[in-house]
Amino acid sequence: MTMPETRQNGRKSAAPPADRPGRKDDALMVNSVEKAFRVLSAFGRQHQTLNLSQVASETGMDVSAAQRFTHTLTRLGYLHKDAQTKRFELTAKTLDLGYHFVRSSRLLDRAMPYLMHLSKETEETVNLTVRDGTEIIFVSRFLSRHVLNTDVIIGTRMPAYCTAPGIAMLSRLPEEEAMAIIDASDLKAHTPATTWQSDALREKLRQAAAQGYATAFEEVYIGDASIAAPIVDHHGRPEAAVNIATSTSRFSHAEVVQRFSSLVIATAHAISRV
Amino acid sequence: MTMPETRQNGRKSAAPPADRPGRKDDALMVNSVEKAFRVLSAFGRQHQTLNLSQVASETGMDVSAAQRFTHTLTRLGYLHKDAQTKRFELTAKTLDLGYHFVRSSRLLDRAMPYLMHLSKETEETVNLTVRDGTEIIFVSRFLSRHVLNTDVIIGTRMPAYCTAPGIAMLSRLPEEEAMAIIDASDLKAHTPATTWQSDALREKLRQAAAQGYATAFEEVYIGDASIAAPIVDHHGRPEAAVNIATSTSRFSHAEVVQRFSSLVIATAHAISRV
DNA sequence: GGCTATTTATCACAATGCGATAAATTCTAT
DNA sequence: ATAGAATTTATCGCATTGTGATAAATAGCC
Numbered sequence: 265m266t267m268p269e270t271r272q273n274g275r276k277s278a279a280p281p282a283d284r285p286g287r288k289d290d291a292l293m294v295n296s297v298e299k300a301f302r303v304l305s306a307f308g309r310q311h312q313t314l315n316l317s318q319v320a321s322e323t324g325m326d327v328s329a330a331q332r333f334t335h336t337l338t339r340l341g342y343l344h345k346d347a348q349t350k351r352f353e354l355t356a357k358t359l360d361l362g363y364h365f366v367r368s369s370r371l372l373d374r375a376m377p378y379l380m381h382l383s384k385e386t387e388e389t390v391n392l393t394v395r396d397g398t399e400i401i402f403v404s405r406f407l408s409r410h411v412l413n414t415d416v417i418i419g420t421r422m423p424a425y426c427t428a429p430g431i432a433m434l435s436r437l438p439e440e441e442a443m444a445i446i447d448a449s450d451l452k453a454h455t456p457a458t459t460w461q462s463d464a465l466r467e468k469l470r471q472a473a474a475q476g477y478a479t480a481f482e483e484v485y486i487g488d489a490s491i492a493a494p495i496v497d498h499h500g501r502p503e504a505a506v507n508i509a510t511s512t513s514r515f516s517h518a519e520v521v522q523r524f525s526s527l528v529i530a531t532a533h534a535i536s537r538v
Numbered sequence: 539m540t541m542p543e544t545r546q547n548g549r550k551s552a553a554p555p556a557d558r559p560g561r562k563d564d565a566l567m568v569n570s571v572e573k574a575f576r577v578l579s580a581f582g583r584q585h586q587t588l589n590l591s592q593v594a595s596e597t598g599m600d601v602s603a604a605q606r607f608t609h610t611l612t613r614l615g616y617l618h619k620d621a622q623t624k625r626f627e628l629t630a631k632t633l634d635l636g637y638h639f640v641r642s643s644r645l646l647d648r649a650m651p652y653l654m655h656l657s658k659e660t661e662e663t664v665n666l667t668v669r670d671g672t673e674i675i676f677v678s679r680f681l682s683r684h685v686l687n688t689d690v691i692i693g694t695r696m697p698a699y700c701t702a703p704g705i706a707m708l709s710r711l712p713e714e715e716a717m718a719i720i721d722a723s724d725l726k727a728h729t730p731a732t733t734w735q736s737d738a739l740r741e742k743l744r745q746a747a748a749q750g751y752a753t754a755f756e757e758v759y760i761g762d763a764s765i766a767a768p769i770v771d772h773h774g775r776p777e778a779a780v781n782i783a784t785s786t787s788r789f790s791h792a793e794v795v796q797r798f799s800s801l802v803i804a805t806a807h808a809i810s811r812v
Numbered sequence: 813g814g815c816t817a818t819t820t821a822t823c824a825c826a827a828t829g830c831g832a833t834a835a836a837t838t839c840t841a842t
Numbered sequence: 843a844t845a846g847a848a849t850t851t852a853t854c855g856c857a858t859t860g861t862g863a864t865a866a867a868t869a870g871c872c
Contacts, residue, residue: 291853292609294829296570296860301614304635307642316819328862331820335566340575341670342635350819350869354639356668356675361578361616362636363693365628368581376688383686394630396615401630409683412657414650418692419637565822568860570829590850602831605851624838624850 296333299325303333304342304354313351362419371504372404375495375535379406379506382531386524389413389509393429393492395502396421398449400430403504411511425449425465426458428480428492429505435472436494436502442469457482477525479517487511491524493532506532570607573599577607578616578628587625636693645778646678649769649809653680653780656805660798663687663783667703667766669776670695672723674704677778685785699723699739700732702754702766703779709746710768710776716743731756751799753791761785765798767806780806 306322320330337343341357383390383406392404399421424430425446434442451460472478477493492507508524580596594604611617615631657664657680666678673695698704699720708716725734746752751767766781782798
């Protein structure tokens with residue numbers, strides 16, 4: 265009946281821990297923080313509201329953990345719990361973080377007036393995006409009066425390889441590095457027009473590097489037409505991209521290039537730190 | 539600045555925990571989560587980047603804690619640390635949370651088409667706001683082509699008492715409740731035109747309740763003119779407000795009411811669950 | 813109505829996060 | 843340059859905090 269003693273009960277007078285630092289994997293990591301974010305990210309278009317057990321199963325935590333983190337997040341104001349249905353949903357307070365980001369971003373500070381100007385001048389949708397791994401994130405957006413697309417909003421992510429801003433940014437990276445990112449992507453044809461083969465993308469990168477801008481026509485959605493130029497820091501490394509998004513029904517490929525290429529390049533250049 | 543005492547140095551061999559359940563204050567609260575958010579909110583317009591000791595002093599944590607949480611948040615991708623300067627800044631990944639909120643919000647789902655319609659019809663800036671305590675939060679925003687104000691963005695907070703959407707929402711609450719919120723606010727005159735006395739605000743609430751809309755003219759910023767109507771749930775409780783924001787230079791008070799009051803009311807009514 | 817599936821509350825335990833401290837590094841001033 | 847201050851990084855023993863199992867309470871469902 266004696267405990268099998270797999271449990272070295274903490275005392276451990278002898279047998280010093282071979283690797284003390286490697287606790288689980290990282291001594292300085294506070295795992296509760298990751299779990300909290302895991303709970304919050306369980307909500308989305310599919311799961312608008314979740315009850316406790318759904319939170320548990322969605323996040324892969326046991327009920328106790330789900331209980332603790334939903335409770336914590338509710339008290340902090342990021343979750344709301346319906347007293348009747350006992351279901352949780354995200355609150356508008358979750359917008360705080362992004363708000364802090366926008367307010368603290370020197371890039372956005374600099375970029376805003378130029379983006380506004382470009383928006384007024386072209387009357388087309390203008391976006392500012394940055395890269396996070398293999399994806400781009402929309403960080404600022406001025407909608408065209410005509411095309412009101414509520415599908416893409418601030419915070420939206422898309423694969424870099426099939427978007428004009430993505431290619432524009434990658435084109436200013438050493439080719440090795442850019443191709444590594446592309447090869448780490450989940451390459452696939454979102455539409456018949458998607459460029460998704462590694463070789464073809466390499467060619468696209470070189471062309472974009474040579475021209476100073478990148479284009480994407482119906483590569484993600486049918487009907488979209490986009491042209492982008494990279495914003496670089498003082499080392500010449502890409503930190504963002506400006507793009508103009510319009511539709512194939514309004515302009516041909518040639519027209520988009522002719523009308524907008526020098527505008528996006530000029531805007532991106534103005535925003536780049538000299 | 540630092541608390542002189544409060545340091546009972548953990549020894550405490552005797553002294554069994556008198557009250558086991560009431561740990562610090564709440565047994566289910568995971569305090570690390572709050573600390574993580576505290577670190578993230580330390581960044582903003584004032585503090586675009588922070589080094590480790592600044593994080594510590596800004597958040598009131600000791601250096602060790604600051605170290606652990608900046609490390610954790612960096613590994614999770616919400617902070618970026620500049621290798622040269624050793625300074626931290628928020629990353630675009632902080633937009634994820636808000637993105638999840640927008641995508642999971644049934645209110646926004648319902649409201650979007652109506653807001654778009656209102657935006658096109660009026661060509662003015664259209665906002666959707668919700669209330670959080672004494673404040674309102676902008677959750678959706680369609681900018682007028684003319685007036686591009688980059689000061690107010692999604693996630694921006696303002697006191698409820700001096701905004702049209704705030705008064706509109708409060709006007710659909712029992713007067714007791716509304717006045718309690720107003721009295722909990724930090725009432726002050728942001729401009730000469732601000733209505734900030736409790737009595738005057740009570741009167742404003744009653745008028746808004748009677749008319750079905752609320753207005754605010756230069757109550758926060760000089761030159762702004764706003765009119766709002768409340769969106770209610772199936773219990774008749776206010777859950778949001780639609781408003782049209784324009785400028786006093788374009789329309790007089792009377793004109794704003796005449797042109798827009800029935801439009802915002804109709805839009806708010808359409809969005810309200812019937 | 814009894815049954816099942818949740819949610820809420822409680823608790824003993826030890827692993828996890830804590831915070832003090834030391835080592836390494838970077839910055840500053842002379 | 844070089845000492846000295848300030849900040850960052852690394853380490854570690856310990857108690858606290860979070861853990862996860864379980865039980866009680868509540869809500870759903872035939």
